[in-house]
Amino acid sequence: MYKNLRGRPGTVLAAASVAQFVFALDMSVVNVALPAIRTALGFAPLDLSWVVHVYALAFGGLLLLGGRAGDLYGRRRLFVLGLSVFGLCSLAGGLAQAPWQLIAARAGQGLGAAAAAPAALALLTTTFPEGPRRVRAFGVWSAVNAAGGALGVLAGGVLTEYAGWRWVMLVNLPVVASALVLVLAGVPAGARPGRSERLDVPGAVLATGGVGLLVFGVVRTDARGWGSPATLTTLAAAAVLLVAFVRVESRASAPLLRLGLLRSRWIAGANVLVFLAAAGQFTAFYFVSLYLQQVLGMGAAATGAAFLPFSAGLVAGTAVATRLIATRTPRAALVPGALLAAAGLVWFAFISPDGGFLTDVLGPSLVASVGTGLVLAPVAAAATTGIAPGEAGAASGLLNSTRQLGGCVGLAALATVAAHRTGTATDPAALNDGYALGLAVGAALFVLAAVVAIVVLPRRRAAAPDPRPVTPAPNRLEGTPS
Template sequence: MPATGKKTESSDGGVRPGLTLAVVAVVQFMVSLDVSVVNVGLPRIAAGLGFGPAGLTWVINAYALTFGGLLLLGGKAADRYGRKRVLLFGLTLFGLASLGGGLAQAPGQLVAARTVQGIGAAALAPAALSLLTATFPSGRARVRALGVWSATNAAGAAFGVVAGGLLTQYASWRWVMLVNVPMAAGTLALARRGVVGSRPAERGSRPDVLGAVLATAGMTLLVFGVVRTDRHAWTSPVTVTTLACAVALLGAFVAVERTTAREPLVRLGLFTNRSVAGGNLYNLLIGAAMTPAFYFGSLYLQEVLGHGPASTGTMFLPVTLGLVAGSVLAVKLGYRFPARLLLVAGGLLTAAGLAWFGRISPAGSFTADFLGPSIVAGVGFGLCLGPVVSTATAAVAPHEAGTASGLLNSSRQIGASLGLAALGTAAAHRTGHRGSLVALTDGYRLGLTLGAGLTLAAVVVALTVLRGPGARVRLAQPEGDVDLVRAQD
């Protein structure tokens, strides 16, 4: 996020860079972990609280929607009220929401807790990244710090499935929520002691709360309308009205950003930059494909192949390792090849892995049906992470680089919600009311195949939209100052 003054953490004599990096790393790991940690526990959550198949997706969507929808507002709040203050607020809210979710006794209570978790994460993530860029303003220390941030971001989402399985099997599904409480409390104590507060921005403007509310409400209604198509047809009055209201709210958001917001969340002129528009569209499509893949994969291993939560989580280790390997490979290749080429290669590899996943069998096995495609898709997805950041923040004015970065985080989370809603609904329609393993597998297979199609669409975006200066940007420069790092400040 953009710094709001020269005398920030990076120039304060009391700064403790090591502790700041530790705080930021734990925060990023925690908010990424919570995108996927509930996946393996979903069957037991459904049984314990009485969720229906479509309603169960809201355990994931409630978090992803509020997280993605409020990220830009969280960044503006950190600039206005001070990064440390917003970080501490977010940690407190996140911890309390996790406690509430772990104690939930009804579906609505858990969804509400996940919603509040998303609000806390939307405050945490931009405040933490802004602290990092202020504490490490340049040089190799900055490169290493951003490397730690990228690694914990990727590892948190991938490791969440593993941790969720172990906790669900050997403790309770409630611990996929409660595990955040000690992490949040410990990080809160560490942040109070080791993070130096920044000067708030001048009080000349107000955060665009109206824009944030309109955007989040519009996206929530859009996802809700898609999810409810399991009960109401696409042409039914209920679905048409819901989707029309969603479009109206999103249209109002555009109008507010264009005409009335004194300090808009997003300057709409940013989207005239092909790299920004194409990078965010690519990011949205990749998020819409990969989040459902984790969802369907965990359900297939448990509901069809009959594995327990712990073994299911362990079986996601190849995805985790592949993702990390792909991220490391992207940095190494980034010295030699433009980011656009890596996006095409990573997208094709991810699509191949998901298409391979789409051949799962009700009589299959982990080795035959899951291991190979999980490695291929994991490496491909990891290969996309760094290049899409450098592309979507290329050729952006320095004072808008933070906004471009926040927009990229939002597009990933919103894509995850829309993809899970659409593909989850399509899978449920294919399965219908049949309860057989063949029917379940048929639904999962369709969802995974559609995910491969979304990834191919992302490749088309990289080939057609990402042209001009942004197409030639590289993830890393040999002298050590990377475009990825520069773009985050």
């Protein structure tokens, strides 16, 4: 079955990359438009953040479910369905006339992305065999993913300033259409896996509820604080559901996520590393954007343009990483990449209230972005090393979910750190101090990621995965080759 789904490798790579570009773009393109959205639709101040949070909540909470559903019901089906839902909800968001309509559309976008993103990564994993070809494919996918996130800031600023906020939603439509044409042309429908497995409903409910509550609790810390009863109760409930999920999965005959996967040092290490790296990357985007606008006084379009060197550095870093790990293990790029990204954020931490783009932003942007690019492609390769084809969707959903959680948790935590340093002051000098501290802590996260790569990831390549579908045994935590 899996061989029949391979299709045309170049078209599969193009479709997966274009889809990932629009998902990454959508994570950042809306942020710059929030003030205009508030004015146009009459959002209450406390409700405006839900334009961003509800997307993260739906996307992060449903990724594991989307990944496993692709394994069971066909990745091409989930890819097409997810892209279609994402596109229709983008159109609905662009036409929204009331706050609830936009929030509902953003939730639908998150749902569609949660179905399509792991399916796209799983298609890459099963289309390109482990080795140099897969590394190159992941390099292209990672570069496009990184460029989408960085260019989203530019697109958001330009579209908001010159075309109107609605275009930050409508811009997704031609990109989604292109991805749909590519996947429909290049990936055959194939048959469903020849197994009688059903979706693990208890596991799906517990995983979605646990991850969703975790994201919900974290993203609301901007309004309620980490120590508030509401936050503590939400996070405690999330912990209970996730513990129950682990217990249920350890006994399930056909689990949503086979816990034995986490016995692989490649998979476990890559997911811890991507959690830390995503937290550091999201932090850099967030604080640098605020520094440019709130301290240096740059407009939305100029702020977006200031991120172009960051985009170029990300693409360059992933290109170097692809060459570096073609004949070596992902550690060869992950360790220097994480340390280089940390050095760039340390440099960023020396920003000053009377600084400028050339003196305070350009240099550290290039260093941090090249380092981040060196991390992105290898971590995707590491997280799918030794994976049997029948579990590619589950592993891809786990990686995407971990990245999403890392960004949400890291950004919320470091925003709290920065706000504590700033206090109630709103002058540029005080804001500058808070942003600098947040960037310094982000650097520490990348250093910790380098330590994880050194200590956890194996020095040698894993054995080739068994191409046969996996039939998990109940009550056992079978590991994958490491």
